[in-house]
Amino acid sequence: MTDPCSAYRKRLHLYLDGEVASLEAQEIETHLAACHQCQTSLEEMRSMDRQLRAELRDFVDGDRPGGPDRLAQTIERVMREPPPRWRNAPTDSFSGRSRRRGGQQDRI
Amino acid sequence: MDTSPRDRANGKAPEATAPASDPSDAEMVRRTLGGDPGAFEVLVRRYHRDLLRLLRGITHNFEESEDLTQDAFLRAYRNLDRYDPQRPFRPWLWTIGIRLALHALARKGRKNVSLDQDVPRLEGGGRQEGPWFADDRSRQELDAKLLHDDLMRALESVDAPYRTVLILRVLEERSYEEISEILGIPKGTVMSRLFRARQQLKEKMREVQ
Numbered sequence: 529m530t531d532p533c534s535a536y537r538k539r540l541h542l543y544l545d546g547e548v549a550s551l552e553a554q555e556i557e558t559h560l561a562a563c564h565q566c567q568t569s570l571e572e573m574r575s576m577d578r579q580l581r582a583e584l585r586d587f588v589d590g591d592r593p594g595g596p597d598r599l600a601q602t603i604e605r606v607m608r609e610p611p612p613r614w615r616n617a618p619t620d621s622f623s624g625r626s627r628r629r630g631g632q633q634d635r636i
Numbered sequence: 637m638d639t640s641p642r643d644r645a646n647g648k649a650p651e652a653t654a655p656a657s658d659p660s661d662a663e664m665v666r667r668t669l670g671g672d673p674g675a676f677e678v679l680v681r682r683y684h685r686d687l688l689r690l691l692r693g694i695t696h697n698f699e700e701s702e703d704l705t706q707d708a709f710l711r712a713y714r715n716l717d718r719y720d721p722q723r724p725f726r727p728w729l730w731t732i733g734i735r736l737a738l739h740a741l742a743r744k745g746r747k748n749v750s751l752d753q754d755v756p757r758l759e760g761g762g763r764q765e766g767p768w769f770a771d772d773r774s775r776q777e778l779d780a781k782l783l784h785d786d787l788m789r790a791l792e793s794v795d796a797p798y799r800t801v802l803i804l805r806v807l808e809e810r811s812y813e814e815i816s817e818i819l820g821i822p823k824g825t826v827m828s829r830l831f832r833a834r835q836q837l838k839e840k841m842r843e844v845q
Binding site for chain 1: 668669671673676677680681684685688689690692693698702705706709710713714715716717783784787788791802803805806807811812827830831834837838
């Protein structure tokens with residue numbers, strides 16, 4: 529037998545992320561109002577995201593000895609580089625020199 | 637008042653960019669390319685912390701993320717004339733940082749990086765009951781700590797490309813469109829990676845708990 533909720537499973541992620549159009553959101557909300565299983569799934573997903581966001585913030589904002597010095601080191605290292613220049617004649621809103629220095633280019 | 641589906645489903649934190657009174661990113665780039673390298677320092681100060689947080693989330697390694705953050709600014713500086721001033725600077729910088737991080741992870745041939753150096757783990761790893769708890773608060777604190785460790789371990793074991801999309805969505809609250817632009821992948825790929833990331837995370841959580 530076909531699971532009547534299977535069509536909604538993937539769309540619940542999109543709904544959770546606010547990535548569905550208004551009309552589709554209304555359709556999902558109508559289904560949610562009548563389906564306890566999908567309500568629970570959505571709540572689990574929302575709860576996991578919330579928990580993950582909180583734990584991730586805690587992790588990435590955690591202090592590390594010497595951490596703040598890295599900003600100064602980064603600035604110092606960048607400032608040791610030859611200054612970048614326009615390689616091609618600038619267009620649109622920018623104006624400046626038309627030629628870049630013959631420095632090293634990285635793939636980015 | 638009518639609200640968008642995004643607002644209804646999940647609120648979004650305001651984007652951290654230059655305050656209105658400060659010179660724009662594009663102006664700072666223009667000044668840098670015009671011969672004022674000090675202007676780039678403003679951009680480093682503006683985005684260093686946020687980029688470091690993002691790369692910490694992706695690599696799960698404090699020291700490596702600091703090196704990668706520095707490398708990302710250096711690459712951005714060297715290639716500044718490739719930046720399109722009609723587009724926001726931050727996603728461009730993010731693209732550079734994320735690519736460097738994913739390349740570094742791939743080069744080391746690992747999707748798993750030990751968290752032991754950063755997050756102490758108790759012997760046994762699972763929830764523990766016992767008379768050594770002074771009170772309920774101590775128990776709750778330990779439970780919270782273990783949940784944090786479990787979740788970070790589970791996240792760490794999610795494949796790096798999926799994890800990156802998940803971090804951009806959950807930590808930075810980026811839209812699919814923004815993630816698509818930063819990573820240079822179609823929006824449909826963002827959707828499927830995010831779906832897989834959440835599935836993997838759920839499965840890994842079951843395994844580690």
